[in-house]
Amino acid sequence: MSTDDVAVWLYAVIGGEVADDRTGELTGVDGERVRHIDGGDLSAIVGTVHLDEFGEEALRRNLENLDWLSVTARAHDAVISAIARSGPVLPVRMATVYLDDERVKELLNTRRQDFLAALDLVTGRDELGVKAYGDLAALAAGGNSAPQPAGEKRSGTAYLMKRKQQLTAHEKAHSAAAAEAERVHATLLRHAVDGKQRPPGEPAVTGKRAWTVLNGTYLVDRNRVPTFRAAVAELQETTIGIELEITGPWPPYSFTGDVVSS
Amino acid sequence: MTDAVATSYDNRQIALVDLLDRVLAGGVVITGDITLSIADVDLVVVSLRTLISSVGSLLPPDPATGGEG
Numbered sequence: 477m478s479t480d481d482v483a484v485w486l487y488a489v490i491g492g493e494v495a496d497d498r499t500g501e502l503t504g505v506d507g508e509r510v511r512h513i514d515g516g517d518l519s520a521i522v523g524t525v526h527l528d529e530f531g532e533e534a535l536r537r538n539l540e541n542l543d544w545l546s547v548t549a550r551a552h553d554a555v556i557s558a559i560a561r562s563g564p565v566l567p568v569r570m571a572t573v574y575l576d577d578e579r580v581k582e583l584l585n586t587r588r589q590d591f592l593a594a595l596d597l598v599t600g601r602d603e604l605g606v607k608a609y610g611d612l613a614a615l616a617a618g619g620n621s622a623p624q625p626a627g628e629k630r631s632g633t634a635y636l637m638k639r640k641q642q643l644t645a646h647e648k649a650h651s652a653a654a655a656e657a658e659r660v661h662a663t664l665l666r667h668a669v670d671g672k673q674r675p676p677g678e679p680a681v682t683g684k685r686a687w688t689v690l691n692g693t694y695l696v697d698r699n700r701v702p703t704f705r706a707a708v709a710e711l712q713e714t715t716i717g718i719e720l721e722i723t724g725p726w727p728p729y730s731f732t733g734d735v736v737s738s
Numbered sequence: 739m740t741d742a743v744a745t746s747y748d749n750r751q752i753a754l755v756d757l758l759d760r761v762l763a764g765g766v767v768i769t770g771d772i773t774l775s776i777a778d779v780d781l782v783v784v785s786l787r788t789l790i791s792s793v794g795s796l797l798p799p800d801p802a803t804g805g806e807g
Contacts, residue, residue: 483772486768486770489766527772530772531772532772535772545758546754549754549757549758549761549762550757552761553757553760553761566766567760567761567764567765567766568765568766568768569761569762569764569765569766569767569768570761570762570765572767572768572770573770573772574770574772575772583768587768594766603760605756605759674759674763691759723753723756726760729760729761729764729765730760730764732764732765732766733764733765733766733767
């Protein structure tokens with residue numbers, strides 16, 4: 477494969493009227509100048525990328541490389557977030573690549589109704605993430621987890637008893653956390669247009685010692701974002717053993733896939 | 739609460755895990771020409787496994803699971 481071979485990386489789909497103003501001078505995942513392909517009342521935000529880095533085989537290899545993945549994910553998000561600042565945007569999943577501009581035009585044409593419906597859904601709205609981390613010790617403290625007497629010589633029986641106590645406390649903590657997570661999610665849904673729970677992720681990935689009990693994300697009317705944040709703060713004050721973390725605003729990554737399904 | 743949240747799309751100090759959660763698992767899923775099976779979960783899962791092992795090796799052992807005493 478020649479290093480001159482190129483393809484079209486898709487970042488996002490937007491309404492077509494003001495695409496020129498909105499793409500500005502953005503730089504994409506391959507250091508390329510971001511441009512737009514117009515198709516009627518829609519535009520695709522794209523960049524020309526090299527196949528030796530972004531072709532199928534290269535992607536397969538590169539996606540396994542944490543450094544590459546990190547840099548490329550941030551570049552992909554940076555373009556989408558920049559576009560989001562100037563109006564509604566449909567983020568496209570990272571690593572969607574087309575052979576040429578004509579194919580992207582075809583896409584805009586054949587999926588027009590889906591894209592328009594999705595744009596309608598996200599207009600004037602932002603995505604906010606809320607994670608809840610459970611402090612197992614604090615959650616279990618509701619029970620009577622007797623502390624191990626200091627200096628006690630640890631026999632096999634003592635070990636087993638302690639282990640059993642720990643397991644009971646662990647179960648209590650888990651059910652307490654699940655109940656709290658449900659309460660948080662239900663409360664936040666009242667301040668959002670939509671919301672969903674995502675898989676919590678491994679502790680090793682979150683980098684937190686605490687255990688993730690809720691990985692929620694919410695589509696919120698922009699003028700209700702302050703209310704939403706206030707609700708998170710209030711939940712934090714009334715919840716014991718749970719630490720809440722809010723992220724965003726995000727472009728509506730988690731709420732466009734349902735409308736535009738492949 | 740750790741609410742170090744900027745109020746706009748820029749100036750965000752994004753944790754990689756939250757970002758990947760969205761750019762790899764979210765967004766509009768369209769089958770491109772050079773498709774991989776990125777729409778399939780397998781590739782993403784493999785990538786996340788790489789991530790877990792990479793990040794995991796950087797963290798100190800977790801005292802909660804790091805053995806007795």
